[in-house]
Amino acid sequence: MQVEISRRKFLQGTVALSVVAASTSALSSTKTHEEPNSFGTSKTSFDKNKITQVPTLCEMCVNKCAAYAVVENGVVKKLDPNPHFPKSKNMLCARGNAGIQAIYDPDRLKYPLIRVGERGDGKYKRVTWDEAYDYITEKMVKILDEEKDNRSTIGYCAGEGMAEHTYKTFMFDKLGSTNFINHASICLQTTVSGYALTIGGYGQADLENAEYVIMAGANRAEAIVTPDTMDIFKRTKGRGAKLVVVDPRFSNTAAHADEWVAIEVGTDLALVLAMTHVVLEEELYNKKFVGLNFNGFEEYKKHIFESGYTPEWAEKITGIKVAQIKKMARDFMHYAPRSIYYQGRRTAWSKQDFQLRRAQAIFTALGGGIDREGGIVFGKKLPLGSHTVNAPMYANPKPRIEKDAAAVIGGSGSWIAWRNMVQEGKTPYPIRAMFIYKQNPVLSVPNSKKTIEMFKKMDLVVAIDTMPSDSAIMADVILPECTYLEREDPVKSFGGTQPSIALRQRAVKPMYETKPVIEIVRGLGKKLSKPLWEISKKYDEDLQDELDGLSDEEQEKYFEKNGYNLADAYEHSQEEINKHMVESVYGEEAWHTLREKGVFYVNMDKYFKKLSANEYEWYPKQRRFYSVVKGEFKSDVFHDTCVDEKEIAVLKKNFKTPTGKVECVLPNMAKKGVDAMPVWKDDMYTPTPKGKFKFITGRHAQFTQNGTANNAMLLDLMPENYLWINKRVAKEKGIEFADLVEVESKIGKIQIKAYPTEKIGPNTLFFVHGFGASSDGLTLAKNNGAPDNMIIDDVIEPVFGSAAMHETIVDVRKV
Numbered sequence: 001m002q003v004e005i006s007r008r009k010f011l012q013g014t015v016a017l018s019v020v021a022a023s024t025s026a027l028s029s030t031k032t033h034e035e036p037n038s039f040g041t042s043k044t045s046f047d048k049n050k051i052t053q054v055p056t057l058c059e060m061c062v063n064k065c066a067a068y069a070v071v072e073n074g075v076v077k078k079l080d081p082n083p084h085f086p087k088s089k090n091m092l093c094a095r096g097n098a099g100i101q102a103i104y105d106p107d108r109l110k111y112p113l114i115r116v117g118e119r120g121d122g123k124y125k126r127v128t129w130d131e132a133y134d135y136i137t138e139k140m141v142k143i144l145d146e147e148k149d150n151r152s153t154i155g156y157c158a159g160e161g162m163a164e165h166t167y168k169t170f171m172f173d174k175l176g177s178t179n180f181i182n183h184a185s186i187c188l189q190t191t192v193s194g195y196a197l198t199i200g201g202y203g204q205a206d207l208e209n210a211e212y213v214i215m216a217g218a219n220r221a222e223a224i225v226t227p228d229t230m231d232i233f234k235r236t237k238g239r240g241a242k243l244v245v246v247d248p249r250f251s252n253t254a255a256h257a258d259e260w261v262a263i264e265v266g267t268d269l270a271l272v273l274a275m276t277h278v279v280l281e282e283e284l285y286n287k288k289f290v291g292l293n294f295n296g297f298e299e300y301k302k303h304i305f306e307s308g309y310t311p312e313w314a315e316k317i318t319g320i321k322v323a324q325i326k327k328m329a330r331d332f333m334h335y336a337p338r339s340i341y342y343q344g345r346r347t348a349w350s351k352q353d354f355q356l357r358r359a360q361a362i363f364t365a366l367g368g369g370i371d372r373e374g375g376i377v378f379g380k381k382l383p384l385g386s387h388t389v390n391a392p393m394y395a396n397p398k399p400r401i402e403k404d405a406a407a408v409i410g411g412s413g414s415w416i417a418w419r420n421m422v423q424e425g426k427t428p429y430p431i432r433a434m435f436i437y438k439q440n441p442v443l444s445v446p447n448s449k450k451t452i453e454m455f456k457k458m459d460l461v462v463a464i465d466t467m468p469s470d471s472a473i474m475a476d477v478i479l480p481e482c483t484y485l486e487r488e489d490p491v492k493s494f495g496g497t498q499p500s501i502a503l504r505q506r507a508v509k510p511m512y513e514t515k516p517v518i519e520i521v522r523g524l525g526k527k528l529s530k531p532l533w534e535i536s537k538k539y540d541e542d543l544q545d546e547l548d549g550l551s552d553e554e555q556e557k558y559f560e561k562n563g564y565n566l567a568d569a570y571e572h573s574q575e576e577i578n579k580h581m582v583e584s585v586y587g588e589e590a591w592h593t594l595r596e597k598g599v600f601y602v603n604m605d606k607y608f609k610k611l612s613a614n615e616y617e618w619y620p621k622q623r624r625f626y627s628v629v630k631g632e633f634k635s636d637v638f639h640d641t642c643v644d645e646k647e648i649a650v651l652k653k654n655f656k657t658p659t660g661k662v663e664c665v666l667p668n669m670a671k672k673g674v675d676a677m678p679v680w681k682d683d684m685y686t687p688t689p690k691g692k693f694k695f696i697t698g699r700h701a702q703f704t705q706n707g708t709a710n711n712a713m714l715l716d717l718m719p720e721n722y723l724w725i726n727k728r729v730a731k732e733k734g735i736e737f738a739d740l741v742e743v744e745s746k747i748g749k750i751q752i753k754a755y756p757t758e759k760i761g762p763n764t765l766f767f768v769h770g771f772g773a774s775s776d777g778l779t780l781a782k783n784n785g786a787p788d789n790m791i792i793d794d795v796i797e798p799v800f801g802s803a804a805m806h807e808t809i810v811d812v813r814k815v
Contacts, residue, residue: 017304018721042445042719050074055082055598057492057504058101059484059490061704062160062596063226064492066598067092067099069507071486076100076485076507084599084608086498086618089227090243094702098713102483103511107710107779108466109480110512112432122473124774129513132477133527139460139476141373141531143301143432149539151176151433152396155418159183159439159563162489162504162541166439166570167464169523173391174566175528178400181419181432182412186445186803190348193800194357195376198663199365200656203376205340206626207232210374212335215342216246216268216360217349221253223699224345242335244328246271248696249724249766250759261328264349265694265764268316270680274314274361278329279366286336286368286486293365296665300362301409306715317685325811337366338374346699349806351684354799359678369684373626380625381495382601385584387577390563395542401427406670406801408792415445423454433460437517438481440706442470443773443787446803447747447794466519467710468777479520489516491578492593497624500601503578518574525567528585533564550569674799686807693765695745695810697788703770710773720785722755724766725812726753729755733814740815745791745808751815752786765810802814 011344050767053068058079066085072076077807079097083090102108112132117123125807127135140154144773147153154169157162160183166563171177177487184192207213208231218458220229233256235241246268255259263271279285280301311325318325332339341360350356361376403409419441422431425727434455448470455461455474463475466483481487489504509514515523536543547555559565582591586600601618603606657663670676688694699705700712700721723741735741739754743765752767760766771785 013759014300016201023085029663035192049260054505054507055084055501055503055596056090056485056507056778057162057288057489057598058092058096059161059360060099060708061224061226063088063224064393064494064502064504065092065096066502068598069095071507074508076103076271082598083610083616084597084604085502086500086601087227089617090614091230093225095704095708095714098702098708098711099150099485100214101711101713102466103485103508104219105710105712105779106805107468108483109468109478110514111480112513113480114474115477118753119461120474122468122653124478129479129515129523130154130477130527133524136460136462136477136524137531140528141535142431143459144532144535145538146314147430147432149261149396149535150429151394152400153420154435155179155181155241155431155432156435156437157181157183157441158437159440159705160187163487163493164437166490166518167521168263169389169569170525170566171435173389174525174563174569175395175532176244176397178397178401179418180411180413180443181415183415183439183444183483184412185801186347186805188345188347189800190353190797191344191346191357192793193408194354195343195361197657197666197669198358198361199370199376201378202343203371203378204356205342206374206377206497207660208339209338210241210340211338212242212244212332212755213529214244214332215253215265215338216271216344218252218342218344219247219251219345219698220260221256222251222701225701226661228548234271242331244331248761248764251698258808261320261324264319265688266352267314269352269356269359269785270314270317271310271320272356272363273304273307273309273678273680274311274318274325275329276359276363276366277309277331278311278696279333280304280328282330282331284330285366289337289368289450289595290366291534293370293661295659295661300664300677303679307679308497309680310753314478326520326565328779330634332363333367337369339367339369340364340375343376345624347517348797348802348804351795351797351802351804351807352681353797353802355675355678357678362664362678364660370662377626379496380499382493382499382501383585384491384501385581385686389569392536392563393542394536398429401429401431402801405667406796407475407674409801414796415441416447416796416803417528417801419451420446420794422457424451425457426725430654434458434462436461436463436465436475438465439812440469440471442474443706443789445777446789446792446805447749449789450794456625464517466514467707468775469706470773470775472536473775473777479515480512480514481520482514483656484548486510486514487516488574488578489575492583496628498601498619499625500604500618501582501594502599505595505598516574518570522567525565525570529559529564529566532566533559534747543600544666549729567617570731590615620730669799686809688763689809692811693763693808694806695743695788695791695808696764696766696806698766699770700769702766703768706770710778712780715784721752721768721771723786723812724755724757725753726760726762726764727756729762730754733812735812741812742815743786743812745793745810747793748790750786750788750790763810 003021051072057573058065065088066082068080069076081090081092096622113124114127116125154177195202205230229385236243240541243257244259245254246261248265249492261432311322403419434607461475463472463476464479465472485507488506491503493501607619665676702717706713735754742751772787773781793808794805797804
């Protein structure tokens, strides 16, 4: 495939993509009945000479920025930012502009496929949707008959997305399996849980109004370039906000910060505990706020002092000088309550990650910066109507397999623990089938070899995706989902200080034979319903009692009334469901506004204003929800200039914790074997052996995990990933720029080009996640760069079972 594109025009957001040669991939070479034109869409699908602007939501990263798709002759020619969405503030980044390539990638999945070769070799035959559904149904009936209707024999996973709930509803509520493996355990699980249990919610960092931010291990200048990212960087380096970056490497975020503080990998908890010691010893904290809003403060204070968490103690662990630790603590409280120890947006770094997040939340709260402007805010969420699902009651599904793998395993599960139990054959009952939706566990879960081995043990693997990823080619059946520009997804309410409702609408009709997931589960549900109903009647004794004595006609009514029709929740179109959810709360006019503008919020017609060429106002400042304070205080008191800033933060809050306060001590966690207060444990820290390195990974602004690995537009900006290695270490090993090196851990090895630099410490190696695919179906991504999870050890964080991705020890040599 060759793509002609002007880099300047791309960056200016004026791209028109021209695909001049098709892929020869085995997964995408089958010709459609209607030959696509140069943009890949059918010649006869749309009216000619028609140009429209369709409001939609981007899906190139988690932020969901609002955009207008400019459609000409049925082809998406351009993506422009939509100014009506307060969350994206009339911004569309490089990834957002490159969304046009997602729909016109010649390698995209086009038709239902059934495997004809060995699992993983990429050999498939094209089939009809009915043939694909029949194949799945035949396999499912056999499996569930042999497993006596234990629906939990079917595992399923999903990546982040607006239609994730639709898929999960089908697999959990309708199909009845408990074994859902969410992306949370390789993403934000410990962070969200640590903050929620401590201050009542994860919240949002109000970077627009903060005056002091400690950003530790988060690379906002590269990882996720969104409006709130821009908010903080516009004000750093002496322009109104102070940004301190704590990171083992000098990232682009560090380059834009006021201070960079290098730290040993995995020692962040020691740093936060030491800064807490300084604040408590010198009594720098907000006493009124603590007195009104803390539970267990004196116990926590005693714990910090008696444990000896001094800066001198922390210096030996973190490598950060005592003076620097004290300065950060004092500066933070000087600017408080407009100070934030940034929560973080990525996976666990170490086995102590849960206690790190707890310590961060408490530290920010000591300055009063919780639920207030310039701190961590919770804001408001606009309600939507409901869409009910008639869920059947099954008697035979068993509890999830890895429920005892960590102290708290919730409904999202633990990817590593779950995978390892299946791969090692240690499950309490067989896991025989796996459904994958919009996720690539082969390259996203640590220890890729084990994930591949897990899939090889399955009797049935079904993948729903847009691209032939390394995980999709492990499937027996591939069901092609249409891209986000070809579908309408569930309407979503976005909370925050300026809450709104936004809608992803279909810009063009689905190409080839692709479908949105709601139609996929509807079709599959229709095929599965009656055969699986017979399985339940055969093995479900509770159901047998219910049906005893009923005629065939009465049994049919029972089938429909009690949710055994697996397709009944998806009979209405997504547009019909969305319309009901909006109109039932806000009326018909709101629905029209939402479809026309892509965004709706109450008083939008009065509040929304264009202030200058690229400056807008969505809510007047006095109408923003910086606080969720209840009782006699109204939110607008926080915008009264007569109220002293320091006193604003001491107004009592209503936190959503057991006591309604900041929880320094968690007795319920202690009952589960988890320390009730943040504790540093030497035996849970992995020091780097002499002559070895600790490997860390991260994201890049132009790539979203593995989902953009084949995107020609983004690869034009960054063609491959490189290994960051300290320049002096590289010289000792005879490694120069672009030399091919081999990085090896105890679980695998990869080869990658080297980037010697002074911007990383001598004990650490780094490269960007999202490269190194091996699927033959990905023309540009295959063997491009290196995959990090081939070498990342599958270490489990013990509280929530998350993946601790910075615990891997590696060695490196020149090839």
